[in-house]
Amino acid sequence: MSDLKPVSKALLGAGVLLAGICWYLSFSLSTHIWWLLWVAPVPILYFSLRVSSKWAFLIAFTGYLIGRLSWVPYLQSVMPLPLTLMFTLLFPLIFALQVIAARKLMLSYRHWSTVFALPVLVTTMEYITCLTSRDGTAGSIAYTQCDFLPIVQVASLTGIHGITFLVTFFPAAVAFIIYRYQRKQSIRTLSLVTLGILLAVMVWGVVRLNHTSPAPQSLRVAMVAIDKQAYRRKDTTGEDREAYLANLYLGRVGELAKQGARMVVFPEKMFTVGDNRRTGFIQQFKDTAMAHHVGIVACVTQQKNDYYENRAWVIGEDGALLADYQKVHLFAGEFLDSLKPGKEPGLFLRNGTTEGVAICKDMDFQQDISRYGNADCSVLYVPAWDFERDGWLHSRMAIMRCVEGGYGMVRNARQGRLTINDYCGRVLYEANSDKGTPALLSGNIDIQHHTTLYNKWGDWFSLLNAIAALVSLLLLGYPGVRSGRER
Structure with missing residues (x-):
């Protein structure tokens, strides 16, 4: 020595x-x-x-x-x-x-x-x-x-x-x-x-x-994030503002459908809707879905009496409400804003296949998101809202859940990254809305579940x-x- x-x-x-x-x-x-x-x-x-x-x-x-x-x-x-x-x-x-x-x-x-x-x-x-x-x-x-x-x-x-x-x-x-x-x-x-x-x-x-294994089906998906300045307009307030924002998003659906999109995913907290106007807005989204024969994932802040809920509506091509998911994991600011969390995963059947929806911070939690993989989820739709600086990181955190769970993901983030990835974590398509600028992204994703050891053994x-x-x-x-x- x-x-x-x-x-x-x-x-x-x-x-x-x-x-x-x-x-x-x-x-x-x-x-x-x-x-x-x-x-x-x-x-x-x-x-x-x-x-x-x-x-x-x-x-x-x-x-x-x-x-x-x-x-x-x-x-x-x-x-x-x-x-x-x-x-x-x-x-x-x-x-x-x-x-x-x-x-x-x-x-x-x-x-x-x-x-x-x-x-x-x-x-x-x-x-x-x-x-x-x-x-x-x-x-x-x-x-x-x-x-x-x-x-x-x-x-x-x-x-x-x-x-x-x-x-x-x-x-x-x-x-x-x-x-x-x-x-x-x-x-x-x-x-x-x-x-x-x-x-x-x-x-x-x-x-x-x-x-490589042939996927049973491939889905053309599209996402749109509007200019953040639309949320700062002072000439629209209250119910007028809700309608204005909803129409800005829905106005792009026809264009995306003509480009071949069969599912359109919007970002988190598109607008705030009062409980009394919920039915009317859902019907507006249903009508748009049926008119263009396209599925829609819309995420809104729903106002109750003395609290709020962050909800994602999944609407099928036929106008059916496939899921009405309530965000499970809230960040500190949402608790301060009187939001209440949900409990159940956002799983639903579309064309006979199990698919899922989660919202932004939900993707930070392995144990909860593992429920999607255990249910043989074939694709996950994720409305999100990042903090500009963390757009890349937060999108990749979500992508890692896909590798653990064995499915692809479509994630649309305000002031962040719009991404479409496969079950291996490969980013197939990506657009950047970090600065709150408008962004549009479309691409194909395989609808297929891949069993993983992590799903089985945790x-x-x-x-x-x-x-x-x-x-x-x-x-x-x-x-x-x-x-x-x-x-």
Whole structure:
């Protein structure tokens, strides 16, 4: 065994800066450089094995903090400054503690398998956060990988937490291999395991992406988002404003139908409708659907006596009301606006096939959206409303639910992204309405369900990680093996 020279502060600083920049760009809501997340932790994890626990905590916290700064402008746009500061500091603190725990296990127990300590701890913490947070899976680092389609396919087996495990395991393995090699310890088994896992994952991803099976039917769909200035007109108020907005949207249906559309999806909260006018508006949408022989998904805010509901009406080509879905997951502002959540999934039959509708934030929650996959849903229609800066991210979060559930999706977002994707997470068509500008998108989507292991077994991988994390924490209380043959 060889003793390594102490690490200079200059080298530590360079490593922290490199890691921070890589994290910053990989977390960014505008750059989407997925591969940097595989690189960022390597210098931090390597140096953590060579410095004291205090220094390890400091470099892990600092590097991750630099990375999380990329979210500060977005967080400031959706929450108060104190909460922005809290979230910006909380994630680096948690990561630094995880690095300290993994470091202790890797140095105390000389076995190569301790490389799994960090990915197990990170994955478990993320899983617990996703289960308990009112924002669901919004904080998962897995979404940074949405452009890396072979890795994305892992979600069909394990859910998104399998991706989180991989992007944490690989840099931990690289750092540990370098460290053991420099200390003249065996790296053969660790290297083979690392390469074996990556090879298996990539093969599975490529095979799934290239698997072709003829779809029973293909549907031509279309979406339209109107100019946000239409909502700011001062010469229309109250019921006149509702009618004006409804007519703006419905006025495009005929044009889209002539282009071949058989289903038109509108964005979230097209307008607010009083309970007394609900029937009249539904009939207007039914008449338009029958006139053009096209299905319509319309999403409105429905006013009750002293509260509101966010509802999506699905109307068939024959004018039948196929679904009247109430949004299940509301964001904080909607609670403040006296909205009440629904409880049931928006499943319905269209032409003998099970299809579904969900609204915006619903797609952030794995457990609820898994009900669509379990019901053999073949396509999901999603009216949405993003916050401009998060248009790309929020659309990709929704797309990941499709990979987990095995179906395609048509998503129309005000001030966000209009997307049509398949069950593998491939974006087939996309338009941008981030700035509130008008947008139009049409394309074909296969109406077909693909069974996934995640649908069948649920959070099996996350629970397995939770068990392993508990074992890891118990082992922290033991002194470990500090002498004897290296393994």
